[in-house]
Amino acid sequence: xxxxxxxxxxxxxxxxxxxxxxxxxxxxxxxxxxxxxxxxxxxxxxxxxxx
Amino acid sequence: xxxxxxxxxxxxxxxxxxxxxxxxxxxxxxxxxxxxxxxxxxxxxxxxxxxxxxxxxxxxxxxxxxxxxxxxxxxxxxxxxxxxxxxxxxxxxxxxxxxxxxxxxxxxxxxxxxxxxxxxxxxxxxxxxxxxxxxxxxxxxxxxxxxxxxxxxxxxxxxxxxxxxxxxxxxxxxxxxxxxxxxxxxxxxxxxxxxxxxxxxxxxxxxxxxxxxxxxxxxxxxxxxxxxxxxxxxxxxxxxxxxxxxxxxxxxxxxxxxx
Numbered sequence: 058x059x060x061x062x063x064x065x066x067x068x069x070x071x072x073x074x075x076x077x078x079x080x081x082x083x084x085x086x087x088x089x090x091x092x093x094x095x096x097x098x099x100x101x102x103x104x105x106x107x108x
Numbered sequence: 109x110x111x112x113x114x115x116x117x118x119x120x121x122x123x124x125x126x127x128x129x130x131x132x133x134x135x136x137x138x139x140x141x142x143x144x145x146x147x148x149x150x151x152x153x154x155x156x157x158x159x160x161x162x163x164x165x166x167x168x169x170x171x172x173x174x175x176x177x178x179x180x181x182x183x184x185x186x187x188x189x190x191x192x193x194x195x196x197x198x199x200x201x202x203x204x205x206x207x208x209x210x211x212x213x214x215x216x217x218x219x220x221x222x223x224x225x226x227x228x229x230x231x232x233x234x235x236x237x238x239x240x241x242x243x244x245x246x247x248x249x250x251x252x253x254x255x256x257x258x259x260x261x262x263x264x265x266x267x268x269x270x271x272x273x274x275x276x277x278x279x280x281x282x283x284x285x286x287x288x289x290x291x292x293x294x295x296x297x298x299x300x301x302x303x304x305x306x307x308x309x310x311x312x313x314x315x316x317x318x319x320x321x322x323x324x325x326x327x328x329x330x331x332x333x334x335x336x337x338x339x340x341x342x343x344x345x346x347x348x349x350x351x352x353x354x355x356x357x358x359x360x361x362x363x364x365x366x367x
Binding site for chain 1: 256275331332333338341342345346349350352354355357358361
């Protein structure tokens with residue numbers, strides 16, 4: 058795997074440790090960074106997260 | 109069918125009162141042509157390309173290049189299309205630049221160039237001081253660009269630049285301000301950086317002119333997992349998402365549209 062596109066729900070779950078899927082998001086985030094997988098995010102997701 | 113083919117670039121003109129011939133054709137002009145031919149034939153695959161051999165002949169001056177037949181067939185089709193459309197805007201950047209270089213040479217020296225291949229003797233592509241094989245500038249616009257990679261070189265006496273080794277674009281040379289490098293207190297070499305740069309981008313194909321890149325900013329980029337740092341961000345952000353169901357929230361925001 059070379060790169061992944063992260064959707065808005067990923068950021069919401071990653072940055073809220075009370076979310077039911079928080080641990081999954083965090084583990085994926087760690088795995089992507091440790092495996093040198095490029096993380097990509099669209100401007101739409103950034104706009105949605107900042108709403 | 110032959111495995112090899114030829115490209116002939118014939119140059120017609122004068123050196124003062126003398127007709128152009130290999131005897132009065134300067135070595136710098138030969139070097140310039142040799143630099144262009146690789147970009148004409150193999151713009152994207154220089155590393156694994158077949159061998160290109162060279163010969164210079166009388167008449168006025170004929171540059172003869174011999175290489176694999178596949179590249180000659182491709183090049184012949186390109187010549188036909190450029191001739192038909194009278195434009196080089198559709199070409200890949202390096203091929204377009206090589207044709208532009210020959211056009212500029214024609215303007216400067218008042219030379220006529222006739223280019224043909226062994227595939228089609230009747231197709232002669234002409235570049236002369238009256239032709240205008242120059243890219244339409246307005247399809248190349250300034251764009252802010254981001255690159256990520258390892259910085260492998262920084263400095264230079266007159267042409268100050270940095271070299272960034274990226275996975276996506278290979279090795280990039282980015283023009284830099286000398287003072288910007290001078291002000292950097294830590295060692296930059298062999299560290300990962302994000303680069304914010306300005307450069308020319310083709311608005312139709314998205315292609316980037318790698319020779320036009322100028323550094324705007326080095327971005328500290330540490331793609332290592334840092335649990336402590338992430339937890340501090342979670343601590344700051346979580347209050348905003350208390351009690352929010354992401355699926356429902358996004359569904360409401362997107363109005364039922366699934367991205």
